[in-house]
Structure formats: C-alpha cells, structure tokens
Amino acid sequence: xxxxxxxxxxxxxKVYFFGTCLVDIFYPxxxxxxxxxxxxxxxxxxxxxxxxxxxxxxxxxxxxxxxxAVAAAQLDLFPGDYPIVVPSGSCGGMMRKHYPDxxxxxxxxxxxxxxxxxxxxxxxxxLNVCHIHLDDLGEPTTVALHTSCTARREMGVAGVGPRLxxxxxxxxxxxxxxxxxxxxxxGTFAVRHPEISTAMVxxxxxxxVDAGAPEFVTTDCGCLMNIAGHADNTRQPLTGQxxxxxxxxxxxxxxDGDRV
Amino acid sequence: MTQVSEADHSPVKSFHPRAxxxxxxxxxxxxxxxxxxxxxxxxxxxxxGWDLEALRQLGAGVRQRSxxxxxxxxxxxxxxxxxxxxxxxxxxxxxEACRIIRDICVERDAKRVIKGKSMVSEEMxxxxxxxxxxxxxxxxxxxxxxxxxAGETPSHIIMPAIHKNTEEISELLHNKTGTERSHDxxxxxxxxxxxLREKFMQADVGISGVNFAVAETGTLCLVENEGNGRxxxxxxxxHIAVTGIEKVVATLDEMAPLLALLTRSxxxxxxxxxxxxxxxxxxxxxxxxxxxxHLVLVDNGRSGIYQDDELIDTLRCIRCGACMNHCPVYTRVxxxxxxxxxxxxxxxxxxxxxxxxxxxxHLPTASSLCGACGEVCxxxxxxxxxxxRLRRESVDGDKLHxxxxxxxxxxxxxGEALIWHGWQWLHERPGLYRFAMAxxxxxxxxxxxxxxxxxxxxxxxxxASKTLHQxxxxxxxxxxxxxxxxxxxxx
Numbered sequence: 001x002x003x004x005x006x007x008x009x010x011x012x013x014k015v016y017f018f019g020t021c022l023v024d025i026f027y028p029x030x031x032x033x034x035x036x037x038x039x040x041x042x043x044x045x046x047x048x049x050x051x052x053x054x055x056x057x058x059x060x061x062x063x064x065x066x067x068x069a070v071a072a073a074q075l076d077l078f079p080g081d082y083p084i085v086v087p088s089g090s091c092g093g094m095m096r097k098h099y100p101d102x103x104x105x106x107x108x109x110x111x112x113x114x115x116x117x118x119x120x121x122x123x124x125x126x127l128n129v130c131h132i133h134l135d136d137l138g139e140p141t142t143v144a145l146h147t148s149c150t151a152r153r154e155m156g157v158a159g160v161g162p163r164l165x166x167x168x169x170x171x172x173x174x175x176x177x178x179x180x181x182x183x184x185x186x187g188t189f190a191v192r193h194p195e196i197s198t199a200m201v202x203x204x205x206x207x208x209v210d211a212g213a214p215e216f217v218t219t220d221c222g223c224l225m226n227i228a229g230h231a232d233n234t235r236q237p238l239t240g241q242x243x244x245x246x247x248x249x250x251x252x253x254x255x256d257g258d259r260v
Numbered sequence: 261m262t263q264v265s266e267a268d269h270s271p272v273k274s275f276h277p278r279a280x281x282x283x284x285x286x287x288x289x290x291x292x293x294x295x296x297x298x299x300x301x302x303x304x305x306x307x308x309g310w311d312l313e314a315l316r317q318l319g320a321g322v323r324q325r326s327x328x329x330x331x332x333x334x335x336x337x338x339x340x341x342x343x344x345x346x347x348x349x350x351x352x353x354x355x356e357a358c359r360i361i362r363d364i365c366v367e368r369d370a371k372r373v374i375k376g377k378s379m380v381s382e383e384m385x386x387x388x389x390x391x392x393x394x395x396x397x398x399x400x401x402x403x404x405x406x407x408x409x410a411g412e413t414p415s416h417i418i419m420p421a422i423h424k425n426t427e428e429i430s431e432l433l434h435n436k437t438g439t440e441r442s443h444d445x446x447x448x449x450x451x452x453x454x455x456l457r458e459k460f461m462q463a464d465v466g467i468s469g470v471n472f473a474v475a476e477t478g479t480l481c482l483v484e485n486e487g488n489g490r491x492x493x494x495x496x497x498x499h500i501a502v503t504g505i506e507k508v509v510a511t512l513d514e515m516a517p518l519l520a521l522l523t524r525s526x527x528x529x530x531x532x533x534x535x536x537x538x539x540x541x542x543x544x545x546x547x548x549x550x551x552x553x554h555l556v557l558v559d560n561g562r563s564g565i566y567q568d569d570e571l572i573d574t575l576r577c578i579r580c581g582a583c584m585n586h587c588p589v590y591t592r593v594x595x596x597x598x599x600x601x602x603x604x605x606x607x608x609x610x611x612x613x614x615x616x617x618x619x620x621x622h623l624p625t626a627s628s629l630c631g632a633c634g635e636v637c638x639x640x641x642x643x644x645x646x647x648x649r650l651r652r653e654s655v656d657g658d659k660l661h662x663x664x665x666x667x668x669x670x671x672x673x674x675g676e677a678l679i680w681h682g683w684q685w686l687h688e689r690p691g692l693y694r695f696a697m698a699x700x701x702x703x704x705x706x707x708x709x710x711x712x713x714x715x716x717x718x719x720x721x722x723x724a725s726k727t728l729h730q731x732x733x734x735x736x737x738x739x740x741x742x743x744x745x746x747x748x749x750x751x
Contacts, residue, residue: 189625
C-alpha cells in the first residue's frame with residue numbers, strides 16, 4: 001500500500017531510535033539488539049528517553065483525539081535531521097503513513113510530516129541503508145519468517161526479512177503455507193473478536209509446525225506475542241523471537257534473546 | 261448442511277453469535293477456505309505478466325474521474341439512453357426502486373419475472389417485494405437459483421452459493437426439484453439449466469443488474485458466465501435493468517480497463533464467457549430482443565457517501581469480490597455471519613451508509629486491518645483506512661475532523677472512552693510513563709497470568725525484568741564512564 005518508491009539515503013552517522021511500547025516492557029532485548037546492530041555499523045544511536053507510544057492502539061480503535069495527544073508528545077523528540085528507525089512495521093507504519101492524516105488540520109501538521117518522512121522500519125534500514133554484513137557465528141538451525149502485515153503492506157518491506165536471513169550461512173529457512181496471511185493479532189481486534197482471532201492464529205501456528213519450523217522470527221512484537229503465546233498455550237513445538245534478537249545472536253554468537 | 265435461517269440475518273447487530281456459530285462449522289469453514297484459496301490462486305495467475313500496479317492505477321483513475329463528474333455523467337447517460345429508446349427511472353431508495361419495477365410489471369400485466377444476477381436487487385429485497393405483490397421472481401444465475409431455492413441470501417457477491425459444496429447442492433436440488441443425486445457438477449448444472457430454460461420462455465419481464473453504464477454511448481454492460489444474463493435481457497418482451505448510480509463511466513474506452521480488472525480480480529478470467537452490451541430495445545428490422553427496455557438508477561444512500569471527500573472512495577467499487585476472497589476474517593466466518601447484503605471488507609465500509617452505523621457498528625471492527633483487501637482492490641479503494649474512519653465515526657473519536665455519518669457516535673461507551681483517556685494521560689507524561697513501566701517490571705512477579713479474552717487461547721506475555729528505557733539508560737551511563745562515544749543517551 002506504500003505507493004511512493006522510497007529513495008534510500010546514504011548511511012548516516014546518527015539515527016534516532018523509537019523503541020515502541022511493546023518492545024519497551026515485553027521485549028527489550030529486541031530493542032537492545034537493534035541498537036547493537038546499528039552501533040556495529042558505526043552509527044550513533046540516540047534514544048530519546050521521553051518516548052512512550054506512537055499512538056496506534058487508540059488510532060485503530062477510533063479514538064483519534066487520544067491518539068493525537070500521545071503522538072504529539074513524540075513529535076518533539078526528533079529535532080535533528082536524522083533518520084528515525086523503528087523495530088516494528090506496525091508502529092513504523094503508524095508514524096510514517098498515518099501521522100500526516102492524524103495531524104491534518106492540526107498545528108503540528110508540518111512537524112508530523114517531517115517525522116513521517118524520516119521513519120524507517122529497522123530491518124529495511126539495516127539492509128538497504130547500512131548494507132549490513134552478517135557473519136553467521138551460530139550453530140546450524142532452521143527458522144521460518146513471519147513478516148507482519150504492516151511491514152509487508154504499509155511499509156512495503158516484505159522482501160527484506162528473507163534477504164537478511166539469506167545472509168546467514170548456517171540458517172536454513174523454511175516457508176510456511178500462506179506466508180502473507182495475517183496471524184490474527186490486529187491490536188484490539190484480538191480482544192474484540194477473540195474467536196475469529198484465535199481461529200486465525202491457530203492456522204498460523206499449524207502452518208509453522210507443518211513446515212517443520214521449530215522456531216519463527218518476526219518483524220513485529222504484536223505478532224510475536226500472538227503466535228508464540230498461542231503455540232505455548234496449546235503446547236505446540238514452536239518458539240519465536242524478534243528478528244533483530246535473532247540476527248544479533250547469530251553475529252555475536254550469544255544467546256541472550258528473549259525467546260518466547 | 262449449512263442452513264442459515266432467515267431469522268439469523270436480522271438484526272445485523274448479532275454478528276458475534278453468527279461468527280461463533282460459523283467458526284464451529286467445519287464443513288462451512290472448509291468450503292470457504294477451499295473456495296477462497298482457489299480464487300486467490302486464479303487471480304494471481306490471471307494477472308501474471310501484467311503490470312498490475314499500473315493497471316490498478318488506471319482503474320482507480322477511471323473510477324475517480326467518473327465519480328468527480330458523476331452528476332453530469334448521469335444526466336448524459338439518461339439523455340443518451342432516452343434517445344436510444346430506453347426509459348430511465350430514478351429511485352431515491354430501495355423501496356422506491358421496488359415500486360417503480362412493480363409499476364412497470366403491473367402496466368404490462370406481467371406475472372412472471374426472470375432475474376439475472378443483481379446485488380442492487382438484493383439490497384432492495386426485490387424478490388420479496390414482488391412476491392408480496394403477486395409477481396413471481398425467479399433467479400436464473402445458478403448460484404442465486406440455489407440460494408433462492410434454499411431460502412437463503414447470497415454469501416458472496418460474485419459466487420452467491422459458495423458456502424455450499426457439491427454434495428449439499430446435489431441434496432438441495434434432489435429435495436426441491438427431484439434431480440438425481442450426483443457428484444457430477446456438469447450433470448447438476450445441466451439439470452438446473454433444463455428447469456430454467458422453460459422459465460425464460462414463460463417470463464413476462466427479465467430483470468438484470470448492470471456492471472458498467474457508459475454515458476457517452478448510452479450502453480449498459482453486463483458481465484456474466486452462464487448465458488443467463490443474455491437470456492434474461494433478450495428473451496422476455498421487457499427488460500428492466502437496475503443499478504446503483506455510481507456504476508456510470510464516461511466512455512467505452514474508459515470501461516475497457518475496468519472490464520480487464522473486474523474479470524481477473526473476480527474469477528481469474530481474462531474475459532467472461534458472455535459480455536453483453538445493451539443499447540436499445542428491439543428495432544423494427546430485428547428478429548429478437550425485448551420490445552421495451554428500462555433502467556432504474558438507485559441511490560439508496562450513495563449520494564450521502566458522495567458528499568464526503570474520503571468516503572467517496574467507497575463508490576469506486578466495481579463489485580469484483582477480491583477483497584472477500586483475500587480477507588482472513590471472511591474466509592473464517594463466511595458471508596452470512598455479516599448479516600448484510602454485501603459481506604466482507606467492502607460490505608463493512610459500505611453497509612454502514614446504507615443501514616446506519618448504529619445498526620452495523622460491529623462491522624468496521626471485524627478486521628485485523630491486515631490490509632490484504634486494500635492490496636488487491638482493483639480500483640485501489642483504501643479499505644483499511646475507511647474501516648478506521650468508520651471506527652472513529654462510531655465512537656465519535658475525533659473532534660478535529662467532525663463529521664456526520666448516520667449513526668455517528670452510536671458505539672461510544674463511557675467505560676471505553678475512560679480507558680482511552682487514562683491511556684492518553686499516562687502516555688503523554690514521559691516521566692510518569694517511565695516510572696510506571698519501571699514499577700510494573702519490578703513488580704512483575706505479581707503480574708496476573710490471565711488477561712481477559714486474550715489469554716483464553718494464548719499465554720500472557722511476561723513483563724521484562726527491565727524496560728528498554730532502563731536498559732538504554734544503563735548502557736549510556738556505562739559508556740560515559742568508560743569515555744567511549746556516547747550512544748543511546750538523550751540528545
């Protein structure tokens with residue numbers, strides 16, 4: 001759905017890091033992994049301590065006044081003209097695609113446009129701006145990839161995950177059936193329509209298991225929470241983690257990720 | 261058997277119970293999954309080798325231009341059709357359209373009507389109306405014929421009986437028409453054809469829909485695969501076409517890309533078996549065709565949508581059904597769960613305008629906003645954005661962009677609004693947010709293992725021992741202490 005073809009900038013000296021609220025309290029390892037991967041590329045990472053949430057939960061629930069207030073509190077955190085990287089297609093999509101709509105007719109419209117124009121989904125940034133080199137130091141393993149719907153369709157980065165994983169020589173990637181189908185998370189959708197959401201995630205977990213993947217990696221913590229949570233609840237032989245945690249483990253030969 | 265009784269369709273509000281029922285029905289879910297997988301595959305194949313993005317852009321442009329000139333094009337269409345001898349009628353709503361059609365039937369003393377597929381006539385509940393007024397209306401599209409025979413409504417706008425498998429259809433035909441039970445689709449189809457052939461000959465009036473109405477030439481275009489559309493519009497002495505006012509395009513040239521997009525998006529066909537272009541009644545030197553042709557143009561809420569700069573995109577729809585075929589929710593619950601004439605993503609953005617948001621308020625939420633619908637829409641309707649727009653309309657959630665969709669604010673509840681106010685209060689105070697999250701992670705042993713509807717089928721995620729804010733803060737302090745380049749701190 002991202003219509004405009006984006007021109008990738010030259011690798012900058014410095015970036016802003018927007019961590020997202022799910023990473024903040026549930027999966028901070030994914031955030032730290034992202035920061036370490038950027039630093040490894042010689043990029044200085046600025047993490048504004050006053051960041052909270054992009055506002056998406058209220059936005060997709062229809063509470064745009066509340067979403068705008070919270071989003072407005074983020075707009076002043078990126079005064080320098082550096083890219084803003086986000087370890088999530090969903091929050092990235094909110095900031096890149098929906099901020100301009102949300103602040104249309106509002107006093108912060110210009111600032112929102114400036115922030116939106118500098119937003120990059122982090123794996124896309126690592127691959128296409130940093131041209132990251134990944135030396136795989138890990139043991140041979142098999143994973144499957146779940147690209148979130150927002151990474152795929154709002155940020156248009158569906159091709160990034162496979163190309164990053166391809167760079168890891170000891171990792172074999174298996175493809176599950178219907179990789180482009182939603183896992184059923186959808187934010188408040190999972191709570192408003194729990195039965196439909198459960199039917200969707202049941203099929204997703206089954207697809208991974210059928211493909212013979214003991215582990216999946218994903219670009220978004222919402223999907224991670226949903227798919228891994230269901231696999232655990234139904235005792236399926238499947239674990240998952242954020243793709244950034246996985247990449248960091250492979251290149252640093254550590255195993256400190258928050259695999260769930 | 262998948263029987264959804266008439267009572268289940270009303271009111272639309274009972275989406276949840278119907279969806280739950282559908283999810284428990286393995287047969288139904290299997291029917292939809294198989295059918296949707298097949299349709300998605302066919303569509304992908306049909307567009308192979310095409311620059312789909314360019315074609316979609318072209319299609320979207322045609323529809324946008326047509327809508328921008330809609331009032332003028334409608335007048336031009338009326339004038340050309342009238343010149344060609346086709347009588348044009350305008351109906352403000354479904355009831356008026358029904359009355360117009362009945363009046364035409366009464367004037368001709370028509371008792372038997374044969375129908376081609378028309379979703380607008382479903383919207384108007386035309387069959388019921390005619391039957392109440394002593395006029396028999398028989399559906400001739402095979403899917404519609406099956407659905408009518410079963411006393412149901414269509415579960416898909418292109419394939420009305422897609423919720424039934426061959427076995428179920430065989431059983432139905434056997435019970436209702438005495439056809440031998442069979443798994444042979446060709447045999448079943450031939451049997452239905454035989455029954456319908458008689459009805460075409462006996463019909464006093466044929467009623468059809470319209471896919472595109474071309475203003476420049478006064479041409480009504482009808483896309484179909486079974487030939488029933490051609491029979492309906494040529495065999496009976498009178499043909500009444502009925503359509504929504506948005507279906508008009510300026511020229512035949514502009515219609516062409518829409519046709520290419522429609523058939524490929526809908527059924528994965530490069531062209532349908534039949535494509536009818538109707539421009540006038542039978543002329544004195546012609547041997548066949550109806551002696552009278554009417555067009556009923558139905559508004560039924562459309563001009564209300566037309567007033568809104570964003571919602572107007574809803575009217576671009578060419579009714580291909582691709583959004584349904586690709587919708588993971590529709591695929592799971594099927595068309596009847598929605599309880600509306602148009603199900604799936606397009607229904608969820610269209611029906612609120614036809615019935616009011618108060619009646620349809622669950623529909624815009626029945627989506628994970630995965631965006632598959634918007635991605636495949638041949639005329640690039642931003643369906644996910646419009647779903648969000650209707651969500652905000654239903655909770656009156658945007659004081660900056662106030663507007664008045666019918667039923668605006670009907671879903672707003674004080675409890676829910678309070679939760680979002682609390683959420684705002686916390687998240688616009690960074691110091692407080694950091695403190696609260698740090699406390700939550702510190703007290704994580706107290707975290708409840710259950711979290712409402714979420715944890716009915718999922719393990720609740722565990723809070724981390726430290727937040728990312730804390731981790732980054734600690735790293736910054738360490739790096740400062742060792743006088744390495746500052747990273748991860750505040751600017």
